[in-house]
Amino acid sequence: MQDTLAQLKRGEKGIITDVSSIHIPLKLLEMGCLPGNSVQLVQLAPFQDPIYLNINGTHLAIRKETASHVLIEKTGT
């Protein structure tokens, strides 16, 4: 099974491979959450949710639930 954005640990990086279009708001795509872009998990909020990401240079936070619909390939830390 492929990894999702929700499984990244702090500091880990990955490349987005696919996004589930039904579950992901257009706004997130517009902010750069698109296949091929790199992503890094910058910080977890207390209680491990939401997560703070650096997607392709844009810093944003989303909830884990949304993150689980973004497939990635881990590329290390």
Add this chain to the structure above:
Amino acid sequence: MSKQINVALIGNPNTGKTSVFNALTGLNQKVGNYPGITVEKKEGICKLPRGVKAHIIDLPGTYSLNASSLDENVVIELLLNKNDKDFPDVAVVVSDVENLKRNLLLFTQIKDLEIPTLLVINMADRMSYKGISLDIDYLEKHLETKIALISTRKNEGIDNLKNLIANFKDLSITPCINASEIDQDYFDNLRKAFPNQLLYKLWLVITQDVNFGKTDRNKIDAVANFKTKSKGDLKRLQQKETIKRYQFINNVLKKGQTIDVTQAKDLRTKLDRILTHKVWGYVIFFVILLLIFQAIYDWSSVPMDFIDTVFASLSEWVKNMLPNGAFTNLLAEGIIPGLGGIVIFIPQIAFLFLFIAVLEESGYMSRVVFLMDRVMRRFGLSGKSVVPLISGTACAIPAIMATRNIENWKERLITILVTPFTTCSARLPVYLIIISLVIPEGHIFILSYQALTLMLLYLIGFISAVSSAYILNKILKIKSKTFFVIEMPNYKLPMFKNVALTVIEKTKSFVFGAGKIILAISIIIWVLGSIGINSNYNNAKVIVNQKINENGFNKIQSLSLQNKQERYKSSLIEDHDNITKNQISDSIIYKTPLFKKAVINDEIASLKLENSVLGYIGKAVEPAIKPLGYDWKIGIAIVSSFAAREVFISTLSTIYSVGSEIEDNDNKTIRAKMESERHQLTNKAVFTFASGISLLLFYAFAMQCMSTLAIVKKETNSWKWPVLQLVIMTTFAYIVALIAFQFLK
């Protein structure tokens, strides 16, 4: 040809768009609303080279032309409606050098509408710090535009920008991307159906719910009905479009921008580590809140005392200088005290807006949202509810508007419903004056009891907001998809100009907005207090004098005389260091005839007030509020403050002015008037600890603001929610105040 051109500033949030607007227009700006909706409309005038004048609109921040909120809709509506009087001659897209890639998405969309478009790259001062270099010529060529590289922080490049705006005719209107490539067949059909329209415009109309002016409506309705594709298919096409745009942008930036990523750990990482830490994050947030409340209470007391005194002397001065008559009385007893009641709170409101503006500008507010989301979700709220709940401490109206960026409707509705519980600045006047009357002075550590009480009231407001959210979350059966996206902008030192302009603008609109209501109500209260309802009103003087001549001073009147003497005595001791007992008693004996006259005048005035229309209204509500510890005068103030809470103090000050025509020799401030107010039958102070706490709690919970109810109606599009708010909150307030008074009395 007219010399004035329309310029629209467009850009992502957090790009410094408003700084650019401020740099261009300075103080030549005004803030209003778009007709029919409550979205803020900022416009201003800027003088360009060669005598050209530009009318500049600062459009709400948006990430793209695919609107997901009312604010974003405004942008699209304007750009798609050529007949709008504000339709831009030139669109200025503001971007931030660190987020150029994302900012360009919006730029390419606007270019495709074939509007002359200019690209502003802001925050150029951070380029070297971030290791970014740009090939401007290359970018200009491939984006087919002119680029203004500016720094609003350092005030660089603004003149160049003005020049480029003035030369807008030179801008190319060639689109960046051929959007029809995402589905050739579909777009071909579209072109056949509407041969005279711009294809990309049609596409936007189909995918958005855009409201148009009447002129365009028929034509556009026809387009909007051109569907042949399901919603899901359209969404997929929008995604394809986004991907295509990013491909184009990536290609351009590959050559036009180089970033040297050797910068290891920057300020952001370090600050984030502390500010969003699971312990320190909350501690820092709490300390900041504490600081804000201490500041509001302590720092603003000096200007407030000053304003209070000025208005009291102004009232006195008007009375002495103008000829006696109805107009003078209206001015001295109605309008001036009423205005004083609002002007006095300018320092505090300004402080509050100052702090909120700084938190927003610095980028800290997003961290709070991030930090609080998980906690807030437990109560059916979103992390983004924190912003409305905090700005609700200034005013519930902008706070309820700020809920628009909450994506989930249920979370948004709950936020709207509970926001009025947070302590808005209109409650502040009531709290401050009552706290200063009934809570003793003194300190625990560095915090005064009074500041702590205030803090506690804010806490009560917040707790009731959160707990009612919890209950609403359990009761409301609304299913809506949960999602949550928030940008975490870079930390920035707030720019003085931006903060100052925000504070001035918000304070001004608060004062004028509330000022109108307060002025109107002050006049109404004064008029009602000056109309007698029976013969006792006109004969008050005769009745009182007759009674006193026949029976002498009764118990209450003697007590009131004693009070006046006591107060005079303590003021003598305060003012003179070496005064002897004999000197004091001599002075009191000398002054006593004057005091007697004042007591008689008070008696006449209060008899008049009782027999006025106002008195009858007060007496009518008295049975309902007596169990809460209030008398009929407070009753009048409470009734009138259902228009707006801050009316309470100005109403009381008007009533007490009407109620005592001749003062002791010193001018009386509102607070002093309230302090010396006694119950008519028992001569006990009206504002005691018990009645004070009861009042504080009543104001903490009751829904007394017509403007908030109106905005809730507008934002929820139904009368159901505002009516429920009014009934439930006020009933709850009544019960809590009742319990508090009965326990404490």
